[in-house]
Amino acid sequence: MSAPAINAILTLEAVEKTFHVAGEPVHALRGVDLEVTRGEYAAIIGPSGSGKSTLMNVLGCLERPSAGRYAIDGVDAAALDDDALADLRNRRIGFVFQDFHLLPRASALDNVMLPLLYRGGSRRAHRESAQTALADVGLADRESHLPMQLSGGQRQRVAIARALVGNPAILLADEPTGNLDAATARDIMDLFDRLNVRGHTIVLVTHDASIARRCRRTIRLADGRVVDDAPSTEAALRDAGSLQIAGRAC
């Protein structure tokens, strides 16, 4: 692989991840090379079991690769201990989960404030940033609501505000619309589109081709490897072609 681009945010080299399930090794990633540069809007797609969620967790520094190199924003993640990794997650990564992962007993504002509080400092200092982030996702009037008092779409917006509040280098979203109905999913994707236009680097995992088409780059995984990596329109065309071929074959 060539030297990483100057504006590379994520750089993966021959990343492997092996789990041991009941003593049997399961190879989730079998050597992934990937580079994401600043301002990109990329979708990782692939069938179930292709390793896309594992890849996402490695990208988010939630799991360490079994082999290979991984650098985020110029920092070699493999060399970091648990606490340094926590700090990296806190400062450089904004994570959006499929099932939101909000603290059920904390208000929307408190949820958004949480990553900032782990940086230290007082609640008062971070309150304003959290309010701004909530306003950015259109929930300025829902600050004191608990997650259970919000709709699914609103919860995901709170989660997105929480991911953005720390001003991360990259926004990672794992099936962000997976638990939402079609209309709400469109709203959330509109939000991601706007965020990307505003300069945020976004990588999301999805199994929904229509969502992948909205991104500007599609990375297709199969069996723990990147099998296709192209601008979305081309990828979509190839998809269409393969579908036609598949259709004919049936």
Next chain:
Amino acid sequence: MLSFAETLRSAAASIRGHGLRSGLTALGLVVGVASVIAVVAIVQGLSHRIKEGFAGLGANSLTVKSYTRFEDKLQGRENRIGTADLDELVLRLDGVRDVSPVLPVFGPFGAEVRLAGKTAHTRVFATTPVYQYTRQNFPAQGRFITEADEKHRRRVAVVGAKLLDDLDATAAPIGKFVEIGGEWFKIVGVMEERGELFGISQDDFVLMPFATGLALLPDQVEPDIGITFNVEDVEKLDEVRDRATTLLRRKHGIKAGRENDFKVETAEQLTDSFASLFDTVTFVFAAIVGISMLVGGIGVMNMMLVSVTERTREIGIRKALGAKKRDILAQFLIEAVLLTTIGGAIGIGVGYALGYGAAQLIPSFPPAVLPWWATVAAFGFSAGVGIAFGIAPAARAAALDPMAALRNE
């Protein structure tokens, strides 16, 4: 790193969030701490009263008593302080005044006293006129024993108020005749009331002239008396004590290196021996009741373990968002400590109320006294229980892998 204020806030929110469960868990500690505090408050109240009682003896008084080792007692030996010792001290000990002997005329258990058909049992002492100054206790009615009484071995008695009460003779007792151990005495005085000490009346006694008491002893019996005196200069208390010891050792012919067959004690030492007894009682009770705090601690640990399991996902979320190991550790540890210190604080309040209430309810019981060290110790112990029993669940939470915790349903 999450700030301490934030950690505390989050711990408080979590305890509030599980109000009933937290309350029940803390209840174990409340009961434990409350029992410790109540027991300590009551026993210390008693101890306090006893110290007050001895304060009447004065800081400058010394008491000489016979002392027999337990092993010797088993062999039937009994050391004595006799009238010869009294004479020796009166004659040769300088810098002292108000030397008064106290002779339990009918032995340590006292005798029957009869007046107008009524009978009571009381302690009977024979002593000299200076006794009232040594003890700082004076007649409320009539007079005390006089030198003339001593000289003529008069059969006169000075009685305590409680004894009069027992004999139904509170009305105009002076001049009445009372039968003490088969001998008739005329009541010439009634002493000031001193109240109760540890539930025992200090006014249940009868005093007679020392000479009279000696005359009443059976022929073969050597008296064993106690001698109390005041040291004129408190600064020289130790000096006087050493001098008295030397005099008595010589008098008793005790060889160098052998143990004294008597004791010379200050009032303070008497107080201290009581105080140390009560401190021991306090300590033993506190230790026994402390076990219930152990049980409370196990309850806390159990709840915290349940809490960690239940909140595995929360831990995962927090870790994913940048919580470090020590953040999670601190969160759960502070939650446990907060819970136990709240329980401890409530327990201190309840315990004091219990001790105070019990002391008030039982008649003639001294008021409860809660020393500051007991409050501090109970509070510290509560926090300690929180740390000791919270650390394992907290460490378990801190060690969770973020991804595994997030996947937990």
